[in-house]
Amino acid sequence: MITTPDILDAIRDHGEDSYPEEGCGFLLGTVRDGVNHVRAIRRVANRQATNRTRRYALTPDDYRAAQQAATEQGLDIVGFYHSHPDHPARPSETDLVEATFPGYTYAIVAVHDGSATDLTAWTLAPDRSRFEQEAICTETTITA
Amino acid sequence: MSTTTDTAPITIHIPTPLRAYTDEQATATVEAATVGAALRALVDHYPELDANLYTDDGTLRSFVNIYRGDEDIRHLDGPDTALEAGDELSIVPSIAGG
Known part of the structure; x- marks a missing residue:
């Protein structure tokens, strides 16, 4: 994914604000040459009914609202982010079981004792067997 | 009077990835009388x-939700949900993890 330092900070902030529960939301942006350019995030409440320290969920209505917001900004949904409270910034078994479509960026921020540490990005392999790590490239200004 | 062989042009919205x-198209148009037939036509083409x-x-797949307009087809007739000309279908994922 390609994004800005401010957006990475916004993901970290949401992870810290949600601690000790998982925080989650959408990555909005554009796709160019197969690379997700993240231009904005959309915070959403963790809809998981129980065990929010270890699980997160976003509903279809959340997705549709995010799609509408993205469209109004000339953007698309290009991925999702969530935090791992006191857990490494790597996809869990649950993340793989629940994974949606290859091509979305799944950003994960680790939050230890309330402070964000590692921030990583992943995409589902085309055969759905595993997550592959994506490089995170930052630009101070993204040109259109 | 309608019959089950009638078909109608339907627009299907495709999620970004x-x-x-x-072929990088954000929407696809298919001719189908039901949601199930529309999805099958989409997959046959792509x-x-x-x-x-x-x-x-x-x-x-369990995370795939299909909407006809603003309604989840699970709250209608599922794949047998009837379609009329001009209906729009959306493929909407549920997102979850640990």
Whole structure:
């Protein structure tokens, strides 16, 4: 994914604000040459009914609202982010079981004792067997 | 009077990453009388969508939700939900993890 330092900070902030529960939301942006350019995030409440320290969920209505917001900004949904409270910034078994479509960026921020540490990005392999790590490239200004 | 053989032009909205399999098109138009037939027509035209939308036994993947307009087809007649000309279908994923 390609994004800005401010957006990475916004993901970290949401992870810290949600601690000790998982925080989650959408990555909005554009796709160019197969690379997700993240231009904005959309915070959403963790809809998981129980065990929010270890699980997160976003509903279809959340997705549709995010799609509408993205469209109004000339953007698309290009991925999702969530935090791992006191857990490494790597996809869990649950993340793989629940994974949606290859091509979305799944950003994960680790939050230890309330402070964000590692921030990583992943995409589902085309055969759905595993997550592959994506490089995170930052630009101070993204040109259109 | 309608019969089950009637078909209607339907617009299907494609989620961003699946456009890699639809020649980068954000929407597809198919002719179908039911939601199930519309999805089958879509997959017939873009076969690489199949494994992303369906499991090996041909059922929709659990995270895939289909909307007709603003309504989840689970609250209608599921894949048998009837379609009329101009209806719009959306493929909407549920997102979850640990």
